[in-house]
Amino acid sequence: MSTFDPATLLYGDGKLTPQQAQALAAETLSRCDDGELYLQYSASEAFTFDDGRLKTADYSRDSGFGLRGISGEMTGFAHANDISAAAIRRAGETLQLLDPAKGQPAPPPPRSNRHLYTDASPLDAVPFAQKVHLLETINAAARARDPRVAQVTVSLSGSWNLVEIVRADGFVARDIRPLVRLNIAIVAEANGRRETGSFGMGGRYLYGRLFDPAEWNRGLDIAVAQALTNLDSVDAPAGEMTVLLGPGWPGVLLHEAIGHGLEGDFNRKGTSAFSGRLGERVAAPGVTVVDDGTIENRRGSLSIDDEGTPTSETVLIEDGILKGYMQDRLNARLMGVPATGNGRRESYQHAPMPRMTNTFMRSGNDDPAELLSRVRKGIFAKSFGGGQVDIVSGKFVFSCTEAYLVENGRLGAPIKGATLIGDGPSVLTKVRGIGNDLALDEGVGVCGKGGQSVPAGVGQPTLLVDGLTVGGTA
Numbered sequence: 001m002s003t004f005d006p007a008t009l010l011y012g013d014g015k016l017t018p019q020q021a022q023a024l025a026a027e028t029l030s031r032c033d034d035g036e037l038y039l040q041y042s043a044s045e046a047f048t049f050d051d052g053r054l055k056t057a058d059y060s061r062d063s064g065f066g067l068r069g070i071s072g073e074m075t076g077f078a079h080a081n082d083i084s085a086a087a088i089r090r091a092g093e094t095l096q097l098l099d100p101a102k103g104q105p106a107p108p109p110p111r112s113n114r115h116l117y118t119d120a121s122p123l124d125a126v127p128f129a130q131k132v133h134l135l136e137t138i139n140a141a142a143r144a145r146d147p148r149v150a151q152v153t154v155s156l157s158g159s160w161n162l163v164e165i166v167r168a169d170g171f172v173a174r175d176i177r178p179l180v181r182l183n184i185a186i187v188a189e190a191n192g193r194r195e196t197g198s199f200g201m202g203g204r205y206l207y208g209r210l211f212d213p214a215e216w217n218r219g220l221d222i223a224v225a226q227a228l229t230n231l232d233s234v235d236a237p238a239g240e241m242t243v244l245l246g247p248g249w250p251g252v253l254l255h256e257a258i259g260h261g262l263e264g265d266f267n268r269k270g271t272s273a274f275s276g277r278l279g280e281r282v283a284a285p286g287v288t289v290v291d292d293g294t295i296e297n298r299r300g301s302l303s304i305d306d307e308g309t310p311t312s313e314t315v316l317i318e319d320g321i322l323k324g325y326m327q328d329r330l331n332a333r334l335m336g337v338p339a340t341g342n343g344r345r346e347s348y349q350h351a352p353m354p355r356m357t358n359t360f361m362r363s364g365n366d367d368p369a370e371l372l373s374r375v376r377k378g379i380f381a382k383s384f385g386g387g388q389v390d391i392v393s394g395k396f397v398f399s400c401t402e403a404y405l406v407e408n409g410r411l412g413a414p415i416k417g418a419t420l421i422g423d424g425p426s427v428l429t430k431v432r433g434i435g436n437d438l439a440l441d442e443g444v445g446v447c448g449k450g451g452q453s454v455p456a457g458v459g460q461p462t463l464l465v466d467g468l469t470v471g472g473t474a
Contacts, residue, residue, distance in 0.1 A: 006119070006162050006176060009041040009063065015084035021166045024085060028092030029168035032069035034106040034329055035095075036307060037166040039065050039083060040348040044159035045123055049135035051151070057132075059123075066348040069095035070330055072102070077351040106333055108171035112310035116296050116303050117204035119176040121160040126207045131156055138216055142186060145224045148231065150194065151187035156180075158207060165308040173308040179203070179299065179455060181444060182210040184219055188227035195233070195416075197226030198401070200444035205297045219442075226383070226402050229414045236403070236418035236472030242378035243420065243468040244371060244406060248439035249383055251458035255359050256389040257396040257424035258289065260449065262316045263342070263354040264331035266391055273394040273425045274322060282322045283428035286364050289317040291326050293341055293357030299443040300358040300457035304341070307352055311341035316359075317428070328354045346452040356447060358457030364434025368462040371433040373409035379418060379470060380404045380411060394424030397471070417473035427465060435462030 011017055025037040041063040048056040064081035067088060076098045078091035135154045142152040161177040181202030188195055199219040201210070209215055245253070266272035274282060283289075293311030295301050302311050307329050315323050327335070328343030331354055344355035372380070380403060387398035398420045405412035440459035447456035 024088045025166045026168045031100045033101040035069040039164040041162045046157040048155045050153045064348040067091040071098040109309040122158040122206045148188045150189035153185040155183045184223045186223045186227040195230035197223045199223040201442040203443040233414040233416035236415040238472035244380045245463040246382040249441045251460035255458045259359045264325045264327040283320040284431040288362040291359045299455045305343045306345045307343035309339045309341045314340045360459030363438035363461045366433045368435040371464045375406040419471035421469040433464030
């Protein structure tokens with residue numbers, strides 16, 4: 001009985017052999033300090049059920065290579081969607097523009113046999129009709145939940161990526177990466193008013209969990225409840241006030257306002273608000289922030305990064321003290337520190353850069369109910385939508401998708417139009433309480449940087465923050 005060899009997807013058409021790939025990496029990168037030949041095959045599908053019918057059903061396949069050479073601080077990069085010896089050799093001509101390396105080539109990444117997720121593909125495990133039936137079932141269940149549910153949009157997506165990293169020194173590493181996601185969006189309407197609610201979940205596993213009625217019903221309950229709650233919302237207050245941040249997805253604020261500022265490239269170039277501050281207090285006591293790409297099945301996790309370095313748990317801030325940055329190979333070498341497994345790229349068409357994986361704040365010792373009782377007048381932000389951040393200053397603006405007034409330690413009316421305004425470096429110093437209820441997000445995060453998007457995870461416990469500016473409509 002024959003078994004499927006994934007390598008045939010990269011080498012099966014006869015245009016390139018594994019031996020040729022290694023020889024071409026050695027040839028084209030001979031003048032460089034570092035670099036790699038990155039080969040990729042990807043397959044993806046996406047379904048959207050909207051307005052009572054299947055709106056889209058897309059399936060795509062792609063393959064190609066990216067060739068990167070590094071000499072000092074200079075990088076040369078070329079890519080093509082033709083995995084062939086001739087195309088790689090042509091791409092290597094780009095690297096001739098680099099100055100020849102003056103030192104010893106950088107050593108290869110450490111080897112790893114770790115596998116944080118299955119090699120199987122979610123795309124082939126479930127028939128097409130069954131995927132459409134799931135979307136129809138969720139749509140019908142949503143409309144049956146409450147007569148005020150006016151519109152339902154359900155989407156399902158999956159991808160399967162095979163990557164291989166080939167270096168001039170003979171190092172070869174391969175990773176097979178599944179990824180799935182289910183999203184539910186609800187519009188509720190009453191008395192001429194329309195409000196929204198949403199839920200999403202996913203990770204690096206197969207579709208099975210998303211088809212579990214207990215799981216999608218849980219998500220549906222959350223989305224419908226959020227939309228119905230927002231129907232009763234009042235205008236948000238404005239001004240500086242105490243904010244209680246919920247656990248889990250609100251960690252996206254931490255990701256954007258603080259996480260990007262702790263990536264190696266911004267700190268090497270001195271453009272981050274955290275540059276040159278290792279060993280200094282940058283947050284309140286008790287605040288510990290980590291980036292951990294080693295958590296099984298999580299959306300942001302990777303067995304190896306896109307340079308071949310095994311991912312790791314990197315402590316960024318410990319008990320309020322800045323301990324380190326997230327590093328790819330280039331910035332780690334130039335800063336004289338180890339790579340942390342954070343070299344990531346969107347696809348073979350992009351060069352890697354330091355990126356987050358799963359970034360979160362660890363639990364504290366406070367009871368979340370006790371933290372609520374401390375709030376005399378403020379808001380409780382349970383869920384966030386979009387936001388904007390300036391990496392250099394750390395200034396951010398985030399919109400709340402579900403939030404409530406808090407008076408004298410008790411939750412009040414839901415509010416609409418609330419935004420949180422502040423800057424990452426100072427918000428960490430204003431943390432006055434850290435809950436014992438750390439939660440990671442449900443697996444829907446997408447991180448953007450430098451025109452590239454990659455899957456990422458966020459999380460935090462309940463946080464009590466003093467003196468955040470709330471932009472409201474009241």
